[in-house]
Amino acid sequence: METQHDPLLWKQAKERVGFRMHLRTYLIINIGLWLIWAVTLFMIPSRPRVYFPWPLFASFGWGIGLVSHYLSVYRRGNQRDMVEEEYQKLLARQ
Template identity: 35%
Template sequence: MEAERDKTLWKIAKKRVAFKRHVSSYLVVNAFLWALWYFNSTYQSHYSGLPWPAWVTLGWGTALAFSYYDAYHARHDAAAAREYEKLTRKKNS
């Protein structure tokens, strides 16, 4: 049982580290895109509408939110373990 718990904790730890790397990439890339847009738009005086980096920021931000949920709030393993225990008790009774 202890070895199984260690595997679960290791899996959660890996998801959290992956999320933190995802955040770092998100911040660096989006800062670059917004800077690129800003310095490019200073030469264009006829700008109107939503800046194009907003689409990247919103889309990637949505994926980042799902990654956050999966790393810190998802309890899929716990639900599967409860269901397994329930089926085992039902089979043995």
């Protein structure tokens, strides 16, 4: 027996799961990049020291995308309420 889903709630659930997967990937990859930087900086004595934290570029750039994804999924408000509010404003102008 198939259960019926509310299409808007189902879409919202899929978007939230998508964000959590994005966050998990961000954390795994960035932790790996920072570990590589730390290991090459402190554990390999024959390598010239590069003190600039190059993983900062990936963390910052990808972080902007991650924040944008979070805001689009969790902070957009209830779309139905926003549409109803906008509709009422348009009606009031007539």
